[in-house]
Amino acid sequence: MEAMQRIGVIGAGAWGTALAQTLRRAGRDVILWAREPEVVDAINHRNENTDFLPGVALDSAIHATEEITDALAADAVLLVVPAQHMRSVCAALAPRWPTGVPAVVCAKGIEQTSASLMHETVEDVLPADVPVAVLSGPTFAAEVVRGLPTAVTLAMDDAHVGRALVDAIGTPTFRPYYAPDRIGAEIGGAVKNVMAIAAGIVDGRKLGDNARAALLTRGLAEITRLAVAKGGRAETLMGLSGLGDLVLTASSLQSRNYSLGHALGEGKTLEAVMGGRKAVTEGVYTASAVVALAKDLSVDMPICAAVDGVLNHQADLDETIRGLLNRPFKAEHSI
């Protein structure tokens, strides 16, 4: 397969911007679509994304555009819009998508209206010949954009295209590991956001380090059950896009999801926290979608159900915690 030199990036939030900078470090030509004209202007004229990733000097060769289809003049296209907007953005791209050019899902979430994973949503909308990969893993944009060492999962069935994408995106400080399992990679990345909200609640409520460790371990068990029921591999959840991202996101106030949970645990309301935010907090939307998906697949996901209850059904926080702690004792592993 020919080397991929020109890469389109759809979405210039914090993550799309950090990926554009990473691609420049890898020596690629980058065209970055931003929805906001002021973001296009700031990137092209001041080499900074003042709205979504301020304070970092971007490579001056990153070319931002307001015209979404400009980013399709590329050898591969990264899709970096929030999960709930992925379908409408892909619908705008579909009629002009170049034959056979791979798409890489970089969002972490499950669609609320359909309970679809992002690669399923993208495949629903883009032409059938588009190979769709998933990029996921422990990646705070603010660290990636500065070139701090990071490793990720690049998942797709086609190892040949996967290898070409790894070569196009990878640098010594941004190391993609190929995996064949998109379902596992996506469920790990999406559901860890819900678990990070739960872990933030545990810490904000001062329930202790033991409680956080228990939550993360049982949370990983939940995530793995869902991934396997959906057709993914358990081993993927032990990798970067599973355990790796869960540990990162569920233990740092840098995370929008964890910090939301932390504020809720301290007694703030969802409206008060979200009202002051421009950045996307994916777990808020994925919580209800994951509960719907788990119901479809008959998978028990008590932690996700508890987070959904608190976020979307006015469940009392302390009663919800008591409910989880009073569940019947059971074997640690399925027997």
Ligand SMILES: NC(=O)c1ccc[n+]([C@@H]2O[C@H](COP(=O)([O-])OP(=O)(O)OC[C@H]3O[C@@H](n4cnc5c(N)ncnc54)[C@H](O)[C@@H]3O)[C@@H](O)[C@H]2O)c1
């Ligand atoms: N920020 C990170 O550290 C990080 C890391 C890995 C993955 N991600 C994932 O990347 C995705 C994008 O997150 P982000 O952090 O770059 O976003 P962000 O919070 O920095 O910015 C919000 C983004 O949403 C876009 N947006 C708002 N309304 C829209 C609409 N109607 N249609 C299309 N786009 C719209 C904005 O243009 C902006 O690009 C999310 O799924 C997130 O989970 C983020």
Ligand SMILES: O=P(O)(O)OC[C@H](O)CO
């Ligand atoms: O800030 P969050 O919670 O959206 O997490 C960002 C990344 O997904 C961490 O890998």
